[in-house]
Amino acid sequence: MSVEQRPRTVGEAPPSLRASDRDRDQVLVLLHTAFAEGRLTEVELDERSDAVLAARTHEELGRMSADLPARTGAPAAPAVGAAGRFQMAYKSRIRRSGRWRLPKKFTSVVYKGESLLDLRAAELDGPLTTIRVVAYKSTVEILVPLGTRVEIGGVGVSAEIEGAEPDGSPVVRIKGIAYKGAIDAKDHIYRR
Secondary structure, three states: OOOOOOOOOOOOOOOOOEOOHHHHHHHHHHHHHHHHOOOOOHHHHHHHHHHHHHOOEHHHHHHHHOOOOOOOOOOOOOOOOOOOOEEEEEOOEEEEOOOOEEOOEEEEEEEOOEEEEEOOOOEEOOOEEEEEEEEEOOEEEEEOOOOOEEEEEEEOEEEEOOOOOOOOOOEEEEEEEEEOOEEEEEOOOOOO
């Protein structure tokens, strides 16, 4: 008995092949990146993440990411003019501090890692800055300048801002989702 199969490309797993934890992790990174880019809603991310964690085969994993752009190898270089709008840490630490220009919209995706986003010396591009953060089994700490109004939303996001901000102060809006992690915004560093 012969079963006709289409030829596979090098490195492509057959659909019925059992998925490994690493395979599931790669699809989760793809989903969280798609959420950070605005391709998926929070509800879609939750539903697909649950399905990925329960997936047993490559075919099941493929269904969760079939309508998203494929990511292969190292992340693609940002488009011209988009430099500084996106940062990603994959099982590592990432830190952005010192004097730098923060665009009006900024995205940070951290997967099983840590991130420090220090805005105290950053130059804001406008009176309102929106930061989208995804922290999957990660901790993201955002330090804002004194006198900055912080607006937070999402799941697993908290703020510890001391004092009232003056009228006309810049606004940093943080939209985030932390799955088994935390996103903390504060205007000071804890001293031990």
